[in-house]
Amino acid sequence: MGIPVSINVNGRAVDADVDPRTLLVDFIRTHCRLTGTHVGCDTAQCGACTVHVDGRAVKSCNLLAAQANGATVLTIEGLAAANGDMHPMQAAFKECHGLQCGFCTPGMVMSACELSGKLTNPTDEQIRDALDGNICRCTGYHNIVKAVKSGLSNMQK
Ligand code: FES
Ligand code: FES
Numbered sequence: 001m002g003i004p005v006s007i008n009v010n011g012r013a014v015d016a017d018v019d020p021r022t023l024l025v026d027f028i029r030t031h032c033r034l035t036g037t038h039v040g041c042d043t044a045q046c047g048a049c050t051v052h053v054d055g056r057a058v059k060s061c062n063l064l065a066a067q068a069n070g071a072t073v074l075t076i077e078g079l080a081a082a083n084g085d086m087h088p089m090q091a092a093f094k095e096c097h098g099l100q101c102g103f104c105t106p107g108m109v110m111s112a113c114e115l116s117g118k119l120t121n122p123t124d125e126q127i128r129d130a131l132d133g134n135i136c137r138c139t140g141y142h143n144i145v146k147a148v149k150s151g152l153s154n155m156q157k
């Protein structure tokens with residue numbers, strides 16, 4: 001039997017009856033059809049599924065949709081401006097070549113955005129520490145760190 005949930009996703013109220021076992025990531029991908037949020041492990045290790053829940057970066061495979069009832073969720077699809085301009089962190093990943101296959105990128109970007117306001121002029125080491133819950137299989141992280149540094153700088157202007 002389903003339970004009712006009401007979740008604001010990217011500014012849109014989404015009401016649904018869900019199986020109580022439904023993970024937030026499955027609600028986002030299957031019910032909302034927002035497939036920019038990826039599933040890399042399903043066990044809260046890789047960070048590919050990171051979204052913002054009430055302003056905090058959260059691994060959405062580690063939360064039930066029912067636990068997000070009443071919350072405001074922001075996914076990678078909701079990050080750009082209404083006119084389509086990329087968010088400064090998205091633009092920085094593009095400019096700094098902070099991705100290769102792109103599978104980890106939505107989660108990386110969502111985690112990186114949350115660092116704004118927490119880290120001012122962070123060192124490479126601080127950025128690597130802050131992103132240790134996000135795994136990339138391709139890049140060696142060097143350009144991701146450069147992108148995050150640039151993105152945070154542009155967000156704080
Ligand atoms: S899919 Fe959620 S942390 Fe890997
Ligand atoms: S760019 Fe391929 S996993 Fe990170």
